[in-house]
Amino acid sequence: MSQTPEARARDNQTRQIQDSVNNVEKHFGELCQIYAGYVRKTARLRDKADLLVREVNVYADTETPSLKQGLKNFADDLAKLQDYRQAEVERLEARVVEPLKSYGGIIKLKREDLKVTLNARNRESKQMAQLEKTRQRNPSDRQIIAETELQRATMDAARFSQQLEETIDNFEKQKIKDLKKIFTEFVTIEMLFHGKALEVLTTAYQHIQDIDEEDDLEVFRNSLHPPEFQSRLDLVRANSRTSSTKRTPTIISQTPGNHNKKKVEEEYEEEDSDDTEDDN
Numbered sequence: 001m002s003q004t005p006e007a008r009a010r011d012n013q014t015r016q017i018q019d020s021v022n023n024v025e026k027h028f029g030e031l032c033q034i035y036a037g038y039v040r041k042t043a044r045l046r047d048k049a050d051l052l053v054r055e056v057n058v059y060a061d062t063e064t065p066s067l068k069q070g071l072k073n074f075a076d077d078l079a080k081l082q083d084y085r086q087a088e089v090e091r092l093e094a095r096v097v098e099p100l101k102s103y104g105g106i107i108k109l110k111r112e113d114l115k116v117t118l119n120a121r122n123r124e125s126k127q128m129a130q131l132e133k134t135r136q137r138n139p140s141d142r143q144i145i146a147e148t149e150l151q152r153a154t155m156d157a158a159r160f161s162q163q164l165e166e167t168i169d170n171f172e173k174q175k176i177k178d179l180k181k182i183f184t185e186f187v188t189i190e191m192l193f194h195g196k197a198l199e200v201l202t203t204a205y206q207h208i209q210d211i212d213e214e215d216d217l218e219v220f221r222n223s224l225h226p227p228e229f230q231s232r233l234d235l236v237r238a239n240s241r242t243s244s245t246k247r248t249p250t251i252i253s254q255t256p257g258n259h260n261k262k263k264v265e266e267e268y269e270e271e272d273s274d275d276t277e278d279d280n
Helices: 005-060 065-137 140-209 213-224 227-247 261-279
Strands: none
Touching (some): 005 140, 065 140
16 A cells, blocks of 8 residues: 555655754764864873973073073963963863764754654554555455554554654754854854964064073183183283283384385394393
8 A cells, every 4th residue: 555645745854854864963973073183182292382481481591691580581481372372272172073063962852753663654554554454354344444554553642752852943943053053162262362372472472582692602702711710811911901002013014025124133132131231
């Protein structure tokens, strides 16, 4: 016995509802996994940045004053940025991943509703087949009973179909509302983080630019010549200048290779003669 138009319409409706539920189950599951991976990657980036902050601080302690201060300030800014990134991770987990994950339970409930409706449809189909057999055998009393059972099964199927339609309508409405909220939360969380990140990174950039290269270079150069060494070096240079002033011969020509050799020898001879008289 072929199905009635009403029964065929209900079957088509049920298949469409099944397809809708399967589609949500598939894609919400994919979205949940991808967003969860996104959050894990962000958390790992936060951890790597924490290591960077630690290393910058350790290195800064070995450097010259201006560079040290600039690196310390940079590390503080980077650490602050990771606080914002931690908040980003927590918000994404609570407002994006968890709502998507909750659809696993929602889908399970919808499948239960579908199962109840399908069972009612199956009972209706069986009663229709039973009625057809009864009519072929032609006992009137059994035919009346079969028709009564079929009517009851049809009413049950229609009632469950109506309930399922209302349920799935609410499901679709809630799905759209939830998706809008989930993606809005995602965009808002990202905007807040990147807005704060821009502020912090702008400050970090300025701290790096404020490093005084000349001051640090002067400190480094001075570190190569400790005070004691510098004092001795200055003394040697002073003595050298005094000695040069006393003994430097007069040079007639400033042209390279054209010194007055005779005049220089005479001056040295005069100095030697003076030294001999002093000895006497």
